[in-house]
Amino acid sequence: MEKIKTLRGFRDISGEELEKFRRIEAVVRKYLQLLNFTEIELPILEKTELFVRSIGDTTDIVEKEMFTFRDIGGDSLTMRPEATAGMVRAYLQAGMYATERVSKLFTIGPMFRHEKPQKGRFREFRQIDVEVFGIDDPLIDAELLWMIHVILKELRVNNYEIEVNSVGCPGCRESFRKVLVEYFVGKKEMLCDDCVRRLDRNPLRIFDCKNSECIEVSVGSPLLFEYLCGDCRHHFDEFQGHVDSFGFPVKINKRLVRGLDYYTRTVFEVTSNDLGAQKAFMAGGRYDNLVEAMGGPKTPGTGFAIGVERLALITMREQVLTVPTYFFAYLGERAKTYLIPFIKSFVEAGLSLNYSYDGRSLKSQMRYADSRNADFVFILGDDEVDKGIIILRNMKTKVQYELLLDPSTLPREAVKLSVE
Ligand SMILES: [Zn+2]
């Protein structure tokens, strides 16, 4: 019979990659908790309308990349393509704006986009999503970026750059829109069909286009950064002052626009040249009008998402565990009766013990111990049981010790020999 496989762009994750995921998430959680963030779990499935309204109906995500379907009842549902929309929904649904001035939230989990799978990009991918509601002060934007900087240091990611820009407010964008349309209208023939359409509806989207001719046309265009209103300019200057106080490097990239409609003022991306052409692994920014657009009170917001798969690609595996690992090799039925006492005493002592279940030849058990990277192997056969002893072999030095066959004292004895 033909075997069933995963869907394209979906996969099973284990081993070293999953270890890295866990480590990344542990480091991120640590700093988020130190900085007073609260974790929240959100549904994967939401009403399609939630994403259309928050992300914007002219974006690539909504137009081409969502897993959307009708359920049995005929409602249009979507597997979340990103987490901010759900966060805003949850914030409003719980009425957090009424009970707390500031809400600092984060969530970790899978997102879904129907994109062409490529290196480090999948249709199901993991994100760490961080959102802050209720703070207008650009101090929080600087704080979020500083936290990312610290997290990357701890993960020993060195080759990265934090790029920042301001995309202004609807006011700035309205006046800039005219400038932009004027520029692109004369170059219409060089734009792709999508961008010609964008020219009418949302010309800023042209900067997101991945088409090489559109990118070429965009290069010479005027920049929104140069057309910021006084308030937006001031907000960005203050932001830069806070970044200086925290003391970490950022690079202003005036061409940086995020792919979603809801961003205002400070936006950012963290990139690494180790990732190739699509080099961003973290992105976010401020969205001061989104909560209101979703039916809530006027509430400033800011946040970011980390692509866990992408970050894992440039994260070193954690340094060798300092705790040694043990293996129990046994031969014969009498020796096997010691297996359960061994498992109990080692696990209760907090030590990692491995073993086989079938007690085949000593040679095959030693080979198995090696493949599991055991530091020490206990060897027990009939002879040793008769003498009331057990052999402990250091797999690196090949030195062997004879110890008393007493599972209750062996963990302690073994640790003593491991530190020598
Ligand atoms: Zn403005």
Ligand SMILES: [Zn+2]
């Ligand atoms: Zn285009």
